[in-house]
Amino acid sequence: MEEIVLHAVQDIYPDDFAWCYGCGRLNEGGHHFRTGWQGEQTVTIYTPKEEHTAIPGFVYGGLIASLVDCHGTGSASLALHRKNGHEVGDGVEPPRFVTGSLKVDFLKPTPQGVPLKVVGTVTEIHPKKWRVDVEVLANDTPCARGEVIAVVMPSTFAKKE
Amino acid sequence: MEEIVLHAVQDIYPDDFAWCYGCGRLNEGGHHFRTGWQGEQTVTIYTPKEEHTAIPGFVYGGLIASLVDCHGTGSASLALHRKNGHEVGDGVEPPRFVTGSLKVDFLKPTPQGVPLKVVGTVTEIHPKKWRVDVEVLANDTPCARGEVIAVVMPSTFAKKE
Numbered sequence: 001m002e003e004i005v006l007h008a009v010q011d012i013y014p015d016d017f018a019w020c021y022g023c024g025r026l027n028e029g030g031h032h033f034r035t036g037w038q039g040e041q042t043v044t045i046y047t048p049k050e051e052h053t054a055i056p057g058f059v060y061g062g063l064i065a066s067l068v069d070c071h072g073t074g075s076a077s078l079a080l081h082r083k084n085g086h087e088v089g090d091g092v093e094p095p096r097f098v099t100g101s102l103k104v105d106f107l108k109p110t111p112q113g114v115p116l117k118v119v120g121t122v123t124e125i126h127p128k129k130w131r132v133d134v135e136v137l138a139n140d141t142p143c144a145r146g147e148v149i150a151v152v153m154p155s156t157f158a159k160k161e
Numbered sequence: 162m163e164e165i166v167l168h169a170v171q172d173i174y175p176d177d178f179a180w181c182y183g184c185g186r187l188n189e190g191g192h193h194f195r196t197g198w199q200g201e202q203t204v205t206i207y208t209p210k211e212e213h214t215a216i217p218g219f220v221y222g223g224l225i226a227s228l229v230d231c232h233g234t235g236s237a238s239l240a241l242h243r244k245n246g247h248e249v250g251d252g253v254e255p256p257r258f259v260t261g262s263l264k265v266d267f268l269k270p271t272p273q274g275v276p277l278k279v280v281g282t283v284t285e286i287h288p289k290k291w292r293v294d295v296e297v298l299a300n301d302t303p304c305a306r307g308e309v310i311a312v313v314m315p316s317t318f319a320k321k322e
Contacts, residue, residue, distance in 0.1 A: 016216075016217075017216055019214045019216065019217055020214060020215055020216070020221060021212055021213050021214055021215070021221040021223065021224060022221060022222075022223045024214070027212060027214060028212075029210075029212035030212060049190075051182055051188060051189075051190035051191060052182050053180045053181060053182055053185070053188060054181055054182070054259070055177075055178055055180065055181070055259075055314075056177075056180055060181060060182040060183060060227075061183075061230050061259075061260045061263065062182065062183045062223070062224075062226060062227025062228075062230045062231065063182065063223075063227075065223060065226035065227065065230060065263055065265075066221075066223025066224075066226065066227065067223075069222050069223045069226060070223065098215070098216075098222075098267070098270075099222045099267055100266070100267060101264070101265065101266045101267065102222065102226055102263075102264070102265045102267075103262070103263070103264045103265075104226075104262065104263045104264075105261070105262045106259070106260055106261060106262065106263075109259075153216075
């Protein structure tokens with residue numbers, strides 16, 4: 001049985017902020033990561049492409065870091081959106097976050113050819129700063145653990161559109 | 162004046178381990194990051210592609226994390242190779258490292274359209290475990306700071322070639 005994310009926050013990012021190489025639906029060359037709720041946790045599911053290799057047979061660490069990154073900002077967006085009384089699909093645009101810091105511990109080689117399930121637990125540190133604890137699983141086995149500090153997008157970004 | 166890395170460690174990784182999406186010379190779809198010495202520090206120079214966007218005008222954080230990742234393992238490889246009495250170009254294959262952990266602090270939005278210069282300082286923690294402190298600069302301005310713990314490739318990888 002293949003799991004899919006039905007209601008992803010990236011599906012409803014404002015158009016101007018939907019160009020991210022990792023998760024922007026408008027970036028044709030990008031990965032199109034999609035993040036949604038699963039109970040009280042957040043989930044992203046992605047099967048790395050053949051070229052996303054570290055050593056043949058194993059997934060590239062930079063791709064795993066990218067997954068953790070976009071999963072982190074997406075999860076924070078979902079959480080603040082919910083705190084504001086909204087859910088994906090109710091017609092309201094969610095807040096957009098950027099990454100303040102990113103940490104990944106690689107626990108074991110991540111096998112290629114299977115969907116990776118990225119699970120996040122979101123904690124508010126400050127109204128504009130959220131921590132997302134992340135686990136990356138392949139075949140239900142944790143292969144990497146991450147932490148993202150996500151920050152509500154500052155105006156310095158918006159000016160440059 | 163454009164800086165380039167002349168003698169990159171990735172140019173001499175053994176063929177079986179030259180498929181990395183970030184820095185493998187044999188991975189046609191990859192980024193082809195290249196890392197060499199600059200005095201006592203290590204340097205990688207890379208100009209992100211147009212699609213490597215976070216928000217239009219700024220570089221995707223996952224690409225910066227990927228740069229830090231491969232720069233870290235490449236720098237550790239250069240350093241252990243030098244410790245073993247070898248330099249890129251002397252005909253001896255260097256040791257190959259994997260990433261144990263990766264941390265990136267994003268200091269400010271990284272502008273697109275300019276070469277990024279990644280500078281590393283390598284410290285031996287253990288004969289098989291090296292720390293690389295990394296700075297990512299755009300137009301000589303630090304935009305991100307990272308730390309990689311790189312570990313000599315364990316045999317679990319080699320078995321799966």
